[in-house]
Amino acid sequence: xxxxxxxxxxxxxxxxxxxxxxxxxxxxxxxxxxxxxxxxxxxxxxxxxxxxxxxxxxxxxxxxxxxxxxxxxxxxxxxxxxxxxxxxxxxxxxxxxxxxxxxxxxxxxxxxxxxxxxxxxxxxxxxx
Amino acid sequence: xxxxxxxxxxxxxxxxxxxxxxxxxxxxxxxxxxxxxxxxxxxxxxxxxxxxxxxxxxxxxxxxxxxxxxxxxxxxxxxxxxxxxxxxxxxxxxxxxxxxxxxxxxxxxxxxxxxxxxxxxxxxxxxxxxxxxxxxxxxxxxxxxxxxxxxxxxxxxxxxxxxxxxxxxxxxxxxxxxxxxxxxxxxxxxxxxxxxxxx
Numbered sequence: 092x093x094x095x096x097x098x099x100x101x102x103x104x105x106x107x108x109x110x111x112x113x114x115x116x117x118x119x120x121x122x123x124x125x126x127x128x129x130x131x132x133x134x135x136x137x138x139x140x141x142x143x144x145x146x147x148x149x150x151x152x153x154x155x156x157x158x159x160x161x162x163x164x165x166x167x168x169x170x171x172x173x174x175x176x177x178x179x180x181x182x183x184x185x186x187x188x189x190x191x192x193x194x195x196x197x198x199x200x201x202x203x204x205x206x207x208x209x210x211x212x213x214x215x216x217x218x219x
Numbered sequence: 220x221x222x223x224x225x226x227x228x229x230x231x232x233x234x235x236x237x238x239x240x241x242x243x244x245x246x247x248x249x250x251x252x253x254x255x256x257x258x259x260x261x262x263x264x265x266x267x268x269x270x271x272x273x274x275x276x277x278x279x280x281x282x283x284x285x286x287x288x289x290x291x292x293x294x295x296x297x298x299x300x301x302x303x304x305x306x307x308x309x310x311x312x313x314x315x316x317x318x319x320x321x322x323x324x325x326x327x328x329x330x331x332x333x334x335x336x337x338x339x340x341x342x343x344x345x346x347x348x349x350x351x352x353x354x355x356x357x358x359x360x361x362x363x364x365x366x367x368x369x370x371x372x373x374x375x376x377x378x379x380x381x382x383x384x385x386x387x388x389x390x391x392x393x394x395x396x397x398x399x400x401x402x403x404x405x406x407x408x409x410x411x412x413x414x415x416x417x418x
Contacts, residue, residue: 105407109404109408112400112404113404115396115400116397116400119396119397119400123390126389130389130390148382149382153382155225156225157226157228157229157232158228158229158232159229159232159233161232162232162264162269165269166269166382189229189232189233191229
């Protein structure tokens with residue numbers, strides 16, 4: 092008798108857990124979808140499997156301090172020496188050097204180095 | 220983006236695959252590093268032609284598995300000796316360890332496989348498996364399956380989202396709640412409905 096009583100309670104608890112899990116899943120999905128929609132509206136998300144180059148290309152405003160110059164040169168198709176000359180970089184580690192590391196060695200504000208890099212990339216004009 | 224993730228990404232851009240291996244290894248071994256986000260970013264770099272996607276995936280799986288197995292074997296070989304030397308042996312009695320081992324053996328999918336997705340819990344599960352002398356082949360099977368799934372998920376997300384991976388990274392926490400809740404939900408449905416049908 093005791094066994095059946097305990098077994099019944101166990102099954103009951105499992106159903107309660109299932110209902111709770113359903114609620115958690117539904118709420119999580121709801122907030123996830125809502126956040127994705129909000130990001131889409133803000134233009135932060137451009138998911139496209141067909142237009143693959145949209146996800147390949149970065150815009151200059153997406154450049155971050157952790158990015159290295161080698162990576163920036165590759166993604167924006169810049170000549171290897173372009174940023175070195177425009178930013179007057181004398182560090183021997185170039186292009187394997189991040190924007191933040193450059194700011195640290197130059198003892199300047201990382202934000203200003205980042206902004207200068209973004210402007211240099213924006214002003215790059217390949218010769219026809 | 221957190222300062223630690225920014226620093227790790229700089230290392231990945233400079234040292235490439237060795238950096239991915241070390242980060243995933245340390246993340247799986249004990250340190251709370253965002254190795255999933257690193258894999259996602261590295262896959263995005265691969266889409267942009269900076270790295271090779273398959274190598275990122277392979278190195279990620281290798282690093283994670285090496286970290287997990289190092290934790291398991293270190294604890295299995297030296298764990299109890301160290302505990303006894305520290306005078307904490309009374310908390311690790313044989314019958315309790317045996318009970319823990321049996322419980323893990325009863326639910327390897329929940330304990331070993333699912334914990335791979337929760338980076339804060341996975342090292343603790345490795346330690347418990349090592350302490351309890353959990354059969355290595357069984358541990359390796361579920362651990363490897365979990366790591367392959369986890370790395371595939373992160374690398375595929377990085378591949379699909381490409382340069383927009385950073386925005387997806389903001390949603391990662393909610394994404395994992397959905398996955399874990401979904402997995403638990405499926406398990407409960409199986410336990411309550413499908414398994415009952417069998418009996």
